[in-house]
Amino acid sequence: ILNVEQSPQSLHVQEGDSTNFTCSFPSSNFYALHWYRWETAKSPEALFVMTLNGDEKKKGRISATLNTKEGYSYLYIKGSQPEDSATYLCAFESGGSNYKLTFGKGTLLTVNP
Amino acid sequence: DTEVTQTPKHLVMGMTNKKSLKCEQHMGHRAMYWYKQKAKKPPELMFVYSYEKLSINESVPSRFSPECPNSSLLNLHLHALQPEDSALYLCASSQGQGRSQPQHFGDGTRLSIL
Numbered sequence: 441i442l443n444v445e446q447s448p449q450s451l452h453v454q455e456g457d458s459t460n461f462t463c464s465f466p467s468s469n470f471y472a473l474h475w476y477r478w479e480t481a482k483s484p485e486a487l488f489v490m491t492l493n494g495d496e497k498k499k500g501r502i503s504a505t506l507n508t509k510e511g512y513s514y515l516y517i518k519g520s521q522p523e524d525s526a527t528y529l530c531a532f533e534s535g536g537s538n539y540k541l542t543f544g545k546g547t548l549l550t551v552n553p
Numbered sequence: 554d555t556e557v558t559q560t561p562k563h564l565v566m567g568m569t570n571k572k573s574l575k576c577e578q579h580m581g582h583r584a585m586y587w588y589k590q591k592a593k594k595p596p597e598l599m600f601v602y603s604y605e606k607l608s609i610n611e612s613v614p615s616r617f618s619p620e621c622p623n624s625s626l627l628n629l630h631l632h633a634l635q636p637e638d639s640a641l642y643l644c645a646s647s648q649g650q651g652r653s654q655p656q657h658f659g660d661g662t663r664l665s666i667l
Contacts, residue, residue, distance in 0.1 A: 444595075472653035483557065484596075484643070486655030529595065539650050540609060543595035 442466055444532045446544035453520050454552050460516045461547040463530030467511035472533040474541060475504055475515055479526040487515075487528075520551040556580055559644050559659035567667050568634060574662045576627040576644030582657070584650040585627040587619060588643040590661070596643055602627060603650035634666045 445464045453459050465473065475487040488497040493508040501518045517524055527548045531541040557578045566572050576585065584603045588596040601609035602621040610619075616638075618630040627644055641663050645656040 474655065476658075481660075483658040483660045484645075484656075486657065489653045489655050491653050533653065539652070540598050540601070540611075541656070543597075545593070545595050 442532060442534065442542040444530065444542050444544040446528075446530055446547050448547060449545070450548040450550070452550045452552060455520060455522060457520050457551075458516065458518045459520055459549065460514050461528065461549075463513045463515070463544055465511050465513075465530070465532040466534075467509060469535045470508045470511075470532070471535040473506055473508075473513050474531040474533065475513070476529045476531065477526045478529055478546070484529060515547075517549070520549075522551045522553050525549055525551045557644055557646055557657050557659035559642075559662050561662060562660065563663045563665075565665045565667060566631070566634065568636075570634075571630070571632045573631065574629040574642055574644075574664075576629075576659055577625055578646045578657070579625055580646065580657065581624075582646035582648055583624060584647045584654075585621065586645040586647075586656065587627070587629055588645065590641045590643060600629075601650060608650060631664075634664075636666050639664055639666045 447462050472491045474489050476484040478484040488504045490506040495506040503516045506513045527546040529546045531543045560575045587599040590596040599613045600619045605621045616633050620628040641661045643661045644659045647654040647656045
């Protein structure tokens with residue numbers, strides 16, 4: 441059973457704060473790490489797919505880094521806005537012939553105006 | 554608006570009923586997925602279809618029966634479900650069942666079993 445852990449479980453920040461949270465995953469048999477944003481009553485939306493150790497991706501005020509050797513990824517949000525409030529899910533994609541994503545439980549971010 | 558459409562949004566059914574969940578995408582994606590998500594748990598993969606053929610069944614009970622009539626449609630037929638099957642059922646698609654491709658999700662069907 442693959443263990444994909446996200447911390448913290450939930451986070452409350454004020455508008456304008458910068459924040460970050462963590463996804464940890466197995467360092468063996470790694471192929472890719474996905475990040476999704478899931479707003480209440482909407483569908484999960486893909487943010488990033490990262491494959492290379494040391495990779496850094498950016499989309500507006502959101503960025504992510506990847507360390508495959510130690511098995512973690514950070515998601516950063518700069519200058520949080522209320523519309524950033526959502527659950528942020530990471531998903532581990534393993535190597536081998538059986539393609540599947542194993543999701544973490546997510547970090548619930550609430551940005552207060 | 555999501556590009557993956559799921560119907561119905563909500564479904565309440567008894568344990569003896571037969572119903573179906575539907576999922577549709579018109580992005581030309583050739584891989585489609587069913588996930589089950591219980592409250593406070595991560596989405597769990599149930600089935601994967603690749604080029605309209607079932608490629609992964611994650612040991613799902615036979616009371617769930619997937620069907621992929623064509624490359625745009627994915628159904629999940631439900632029969633004799635149990636109360637513990639109450640959950641959010643998410644459909645997703647990707648360009649192929651290939652590596653490191655993001656998945657596009659529908660809004661889900663909230664299923665309640667009485």
